Amino acid sequence: MTINRQWRLKRHPEGMPGPEDFELVEEPQRAPADGEVATRVLNLSIDPYMRGRIAQARSYARGVQVGETMVGGAVAQVTESRFPGLQPGDVVETMGHGWQTAATLKGDGLRRLDRSTGPFAKLPLSYANGILGMPGATAYFALLDQGRPQAGDTVVVSAAAGAVGQIVGQIAKIKGCRAVAIAGSDEKLAYCRQLGFDAGINYRTTTDLGADLKAACPDGIDVYFDNVGGEIHDACMQLINLHARIVICGTISNYNRMGEPDLGPRNLRLLLITRSVMSGFLFTDYADRLDEAVNDLAGWLIEGRMVYREDVLEGFETMPGALARVLRGENFGKQIIHVADPD
Amino acid sequence: MTINRQWRLKRHPEGMPGPEDFELVEEPQRAPADGEVATRVLNLSIDPYMRGRIAQARSYARGVQVGETMVGGAVAQVTESRFPGLQPGDVVETMGHGWQTAATLKGDGLRRLDRSTGPFAKLPLSYANGILGMPGATAYFALLDQGRPQAGDTVVVSAAAGAVGQIVGQIAKIKGCRAVAIAGSDEKLAYCRQLGFDAGINYRTTTDLGADLKAACPDGIDVYFDNVGGEIHDACMQLINLHARIVICGTISNYNRMGEPDLGPRNLRLLLITRSVMSGFLFTDYADRLDEAVNDLAGWLIEGRMVYREDVLEGFETMPGALARVLRGENFGKQIIHVADPD
CATH class of the missing domain: 3.90.180.10 (Medium-chain alcohol dehydrogenases, catalytic domain)
Structure with missing residues (x-):
């Protein structure tokens, strides 16, 4: 038995x-x-x-x-x-x-x-x-379908060393973008550098997130891949370019305060003046296309273009x-x- | 001279x-x-x-x-x-x-x-x-291109009796939607009713905007056409349906407090769980398509389908x-x- x-x-x-x-x-x-x-x-x-x-x-x-x-x-x-x-x-x-x-x-x-x-x-x-399942397909479809990165774009990824973030950054590099990592330790950021991220910000130790972000994104932000919400989201919004894409993939910063209000600046005017698009992503909507993502991601892994x-x-x-x-x-x-x- | x-x-x-x-x-x-x-x-x-x-x-x-x-x-x-x-x-x-x-x-x-x-x-x-210029084309393209109303959808319009809002509501009706007006006087709401809006809320006199909105939108909100931002935006966000479209066309509620922070709930998790899209709209991006809008809107006016x-x-x-x-x-x-x- x-x-x-x-x-x-x-x-x-x-x-x-x-x-x-x-x-x-x-x-x-x-x-x-x-x-x-x-x-x-x-x-x-x-x-x-x-x-x-x-x-x-x-x-x-x-x-x-x-x-x-x-x-x-x-x-x-x-x-x-x-x-x-x-x-x-x-x-x-x-x-x-x-x-x-x-x-x-x-x-x-x-x-x-x-x-x-x-x-x-x-x-x-x-x-x-x-990478060959839900988190990988989330990174793949959320970035490619909703983030729509173009070569030369700046793509900022929060929780960049996590299951989804590390894949997003590497796809962004494959697509010819500048990839900027936000993560919670210098060790994680060093890893992101190994993955090919061009710059990184430690949100736990920075004394001025906005300034550090600006330095890491001299041409502004074209795609913000948001795994966290909260104040990191607010700081990224300040730097969005014309026709930016903000993909809301997770809100881990408030997963542990359900019920408590999550207040911050209403960024509607920033969305308006830049004519940007903010969209929520959930893998469920792409579940029947899992194989597409798995095939591409496995190919990149096997070719050594991705770790x-x-x-x-x-x-x-x-x-x-x-x-x-x-x-x-x-x-x-x-x-x-x-x-x-x-x- | x-x-x-x-x-x-x-x-x-x-x-x-x-x-x-x-x-x-x-x-x-x-x-x-x-x-x-x-x-x-x-x-x-x-x-x-x-x-x-x-x-x-x-x-x-x-x-x-x-x-x-x-x-x-x-x-x-x-x-x-x-x-x-x-x-x-x-x-x-x-x-x-x-x-x-x-x-x-x-x-x-x-x-x-x-x-x-x-x-x-x-x-x-x-x-x-x-209606045959910038405000009309704004209503036309922002609703049709970004709001993408489907027959049977609930479309909520703030500043509904204004230059843009009154046109949005009437296009929504032509497309077979339920149109809900938010405006600042009963006289304006009565006018919206004449235009064909199905329900209306006076945001100045309501004692419970959320409850009134819920009563006016028994099937939730598929398209929120936002001319105002602020607390009306927040209330509408609470009712968005799966795959809703929120079009940010104006933020008149804070046009007169530039500099002062505009704080409210971060609605990122609502966007995520509904997989909705929020986008900023500006006529400039559509200026070269003005004639398309003018032709359709003039046709509807002349046919008496729009006032x-x-x-x-x-x-x-x-x-x-x-x-x-x-x-x-x-x-x-x-x-x-x-x-x-x-x-």
Whole structure:
């Protein structure tokens, strides 16, 4: 009998979520019904969006209720299959996995990761939760479809060393842009430099964010890829050029103060005089185009035109702490929890 | 000898501009050089954007300096021509006229208003400063190109009885939308109802703007056509639907507090979760497509599918007071200053 360990929501956190907001529960794994597969988890993904799912505020998806297993993506290996398209031993990725170690899942909608050919013959399976999955496709479509970078443009990226940001900056460089990183440590900025970012700003240590930004963007900002919101957003808005594009991809700066008002300058007049466009991005709208992004990103990785960094923690028990870590910006690269290796 | 009366900027106003910020000067009209025409003014236009031009804040066009003639559009009749394309007696419209009664203008760039055929054979010449000019084309392109209304959408318009707003609402109705007016008097709202708006809110008398807006928009807001900014903007943002379009066309609520911070909720998370688009609009970007808008709008007027209201003041000396009147929202329809009739 296989034991399925699960992290369930114990209460809706106020402020930063911590281990006390989750409960570790063990249950026997449920046998798969027709159309289902039994799996064992290989690695799990921690992403900032999870904070929104455990809040009680309006969001784009139904929130996790107290007592329910926490939502999240993972890569898992099939141990038993009652779904025609999958065999035991197959490795799959799904955003609908949840924080558990032995999930029984509907086969329909799982992404099979082919280990004999294609991207995952050459690249780690965990990339399916990162650059070759939702975060990668987010960077790809949000920048290319909404940011519309042109050669010579200045592209500013906040949370630039994170799962999405590091990819955005590198695509911007491939497209011939000046890429400017905003991140929370000098170590992260040094990494961004290695990735090819042209300049960087440490928002935690700067004494004048506006001035530093101006120095890093002598020709103003054409694309602001916003993962954070808040005062960094405000500072970037001051430098937008004519017909700038501001892509709102995340608002991590206020993920932990849901309920409290998030006040700042109304930048409507700046939008008007520059005739700029600010748009919200969510991967969901592009989910059926995932392969486009994966093919391009894998190609760039394999050609050595792009690098990608993971921050791997070991063990299922680290999940709640890892979420807090990501929300505090302490991770360095895409946060992954490693549990087991595939057969 | 013809006297050219001019309103010149005496000082940059703080807060609401008034007659004390302008100076009335008389000069002999300058004789036209090669390529120029001498004109006499028929009517002048007062528009909210003028507030931005006399502010010292960053804007989309060079501001008026102290001692310079105030900028603005007008309809004028040619009295003498040294420009091949125009004859004495021709009536022209230009945004580059300025607050003066006997301008000498470059012929190049003037729009000749044909009184024998086309829209101005049937409709008043002053409409060239309104529905058949910049404000009309602003309503037309900002709504259709950026608002992209679909039949069944809810379109909310602030400053709905103004020069632009009244046209936006009527185009929205022609496109099969629910149109909701926000305006500052019950009289204006009654007028909006006559224009076909489905519901209206008096922002000056409401005790709960959010609740009134919700009642007026039971299916949420698909397009918010924003002429005002400020708290009305904030309230509308709370009701935006998935993939909503917010068109920032004016920010009249803070035209008179340049310098003072305009603080409000950062609505980035609302943009993100609804994947909406907020964009700044300025007619300049569409100036070369003016005829498209004029043809459609004139057609709708002549067919009786659209009505248009002007608020006409008599006499050149009323200009500074008229600007303050528009900025306070006291005009009712497009503000026009009538000076003379054409020969």
